[in-house]
Amino acid sequence: MKSDRLLSIILLLQTRGLVQAADLAARLEVSVRTIYRDVEALSASGVPIYTERGRHGGIALLPGFRTDVTGLTEDESRALFVLTTRGTHAALGLDAALGSALRKVMAAIPAPHRPAAELTSRRILVDPERWLPRPRPAVDLDVLNSAVFTDRRLALRYRRSGAVEPGNYVLDPYGLVVKAGVWYLVADKSGSPRLFRADRVVEASVIDEPVRRRPGWELADVWRAMSCEAEERRCALRVAVRLHRDALTLLQCLASGRIVGDLVPDGEDWLSAELAFDSVVETRMLLAFGEQLEVLTPPAIREELVRVAASVTSVYTVGVN
Structure with a gap:
């Protein structure tokens, strides 16, 4: 809707100052011509907005002009209150600030939309933790956070x-990422991107030297590149199996994320499936299915499971008559 786009332009200019029309067009997914028409519409309605021509020009608001969020739609108001558990904010020392911010946002939301926003906060909960998670050591993000926000280098014992x-x-940090409840430091080591789990940091100290990041790279760019690389490496080993239907529930509990494609009927009581693993060692988990799962290919995995099964058998048959 045009009204939503006009409010978005105002909010973007409030936070960014002078912005080029092409940047606004890309952000709002419209043409540059549409942006200039929107600027004319805002100016005609009394918003103190102006354009500067030239190579370094753009669109800006007069200094001191502010607006509030009373233009939020009902869906936008509800979206603000669908939050993850507060563990992430607590780790950054922002738990109290989050509650304060939400109270301020609630006060600014148009009165007709407040009941829906409040109801959403009570009816929808996003919990990123898995069932039965492994115990995690305490994580101290203070020093890492300090290096990230002061743009300083970081000395790490890891x-x-x-x-x-x-x-x-000695690292050049880009920022912190929390994924599935685990905190990571994204940093360059000697100019190459690296990932460090915060719970494996033994000691950290900020170095009084400016950070030396690669030009043009931001946290989101580095994380995206590393994620793509990890996905390409992940689950490179494909294993074809034959599974009894009685073991389907166990497969869904232990390895649902490893199933590639669909399960295909293979006789009255059996299914064929393809599973993905990172390494040969990980395939040992398939022994938990006993005789209800058979590895078909590759032969090397069949040989590995035979070897491990024989080794386990030898442990329990020692001294047995």
């Missing part, structure tokens, strides 16, 4: 997965 002793790193 224990990588499987390492006996922690290593020392």
Whole structure:
């Protein structure tokens, strides 16, 4: 709707100052010509908006002009109150600030939409934690947060997965990311992007040197690139299996995220499926299905499961007559 777009322009200019018309057009997914028509409409309605020509020009509001969020629609008002659990905000020391901010937003929401927003906050809850999560060590984000927001380099003692002793790193941080309840530091090490789990940080200190990030890269860009790379590497090992229908519930509990494509009937009581794994070691979990699951291909996985099963059998047959 045009009214929503006009309000979006005002809010963007309030937060960003001078913005080029092409940037506004890309952000709002309209043409530059439409943006200029919207600017004329805002000016005609009394909004102190102006344009500056030239290479470094753009569109801006006169200094001191502010508006509120009374233009929020009912759906936008409800969306603001569909929040995740407050663990993320608490980890950043923003739990109290979140509650205060929501009270201010509620006061600014148009009166007809407040009941719907309040009801949404009571009826919808987003919990990012998995069922039966593993116990996680306490995470102290203070030093990491300080380096991120002061644009300083970071000295880190960090224990990588499987390492006996922690290593020392000098990093150039981009920011912090929380994924599925786990905090990560995204940083460059010697100009290359790296990911560090916050709960594996042994010690951290801010270095009094400006951060040396790669030009043109922001946190979202680095995270997107690393996520794409991880997805390409992840689940590269495909395993074809034959599964008894009685084991379908167990498959959904233990490996639903590994199922590739659809389950295909294979006889009266059996199904064929393809599962994805990161490594040969991970396929050992298939032994939990006993005789109700058979690996068909690749042969190397069949051999691995035979070897592991024989090893387990030898443990329990020692001393048995």
